[in-house]
Amino acid sequence: MLKLQAQTTLPTDFGNFKLLAFSEKEEDWMPHLALIAEGTELDTVTNIRIHSECITGEIFHSRKCECGQQLDAAMKYISENGGIILYLRQEGRNIGIINKIKAYQLQEKGFDTVEANLKLGLPADDRDFSPAVEILDILGVDKINLLTNNPEKMSSIENSHIHLNRRIPLNIKANETNYSYLATKKSYFGHLFETSLT
Numbered sequence: 001m002l003k004l005q006a007q008t009t010l011p012t013d014f015g016n017f018k019l020l021a022f023s024e025k026e027e028d029w030m031p032h033l034a035l036i037a038e039g040t041e042l043d044t045v046t047n048i049r050i051h052s053e054c055i056t057g058e059i060f061h062s063r064k065c066e067c068g069q070q071l072d073a074a075m076k077y078i079s080e081n082g083g084i085i086l087y088l089r090q091e092g093r094n095i096g097i098i099n100k101i102k103a104y105q106l107q108e109k110g111f112d113t114v115e116a117n118l119k120l121g122l123p124a125d126d127r128d129f130s131p132a133v134e135i136l137d138i139l140g141v142d143k144i145n146l147l148t149n150n151p152e153k154m155s156s157i158e159n160s161h162i163h164l165n166r167r168i169p170l171n172i173k174a175n176e177t178n179y180s181y182l183a184t185k186k187s188y189f190g191h192l193f194e195t196s197l198t
């Protein structure tokens with residue numbers, strides 16, 4: 001069971017947030033995080049982004065995916081409109097950074113993001129969005145708008161006791177490096193966006 005372990009205010013380039021850490025044990029070095037925009041009301045319909053960690057995209061600005069741009073766009077939207085970013089520690093669609101690097105190496109040989117995972121004996125997508133529901137429960141949020149293109153995230157909310165009011169699309173322009181990755185996300189995982197090149 002997740003517990004709120006610590007919280008503080010966090011001024012950012014996008015505005016002021018509250019940063020909260022959730023884990024089962026206080027010694028957990030990789031707790032899930034929640035960023036709550038200043039002034040957010042939790043007892044009405046709340047804008048939520050469920051975002052899974054991607055160190056290559058968010059920290060190193062990798063052009064192989066769009067996670068960094070999605071996180072920035074979500075922080076901007078939520079700072080302006082109120083809401084919460086739930087940052088889940090499931091690197092590489094939950095295969096971990098070592099396997100992700102191995103998968104990237106296979107992709108250099110021509111495998112796509114799904115084929116590479118399967119060739120490593122790993123699931124195409126092993127993410128679990130239930131910690132997001134657990135954190136919303138702790139925060140007392142039960143009606144949300146979800147910023148996402150991912151139908152899996154929508155169904156994980158729809159299958160919970162949280163009411164999904166509507167989806168807010170997160171449109172990111174593809175670049176030449178991530179174009180085929182985004183095309184696979186759309187064709188294999190059914191993500192809801194246009195894959196137009198900038």
Ligand SMILES: [Zn+2]
Nearest residue numbers: 054057065067
């Ligand atoms: Zn990424």
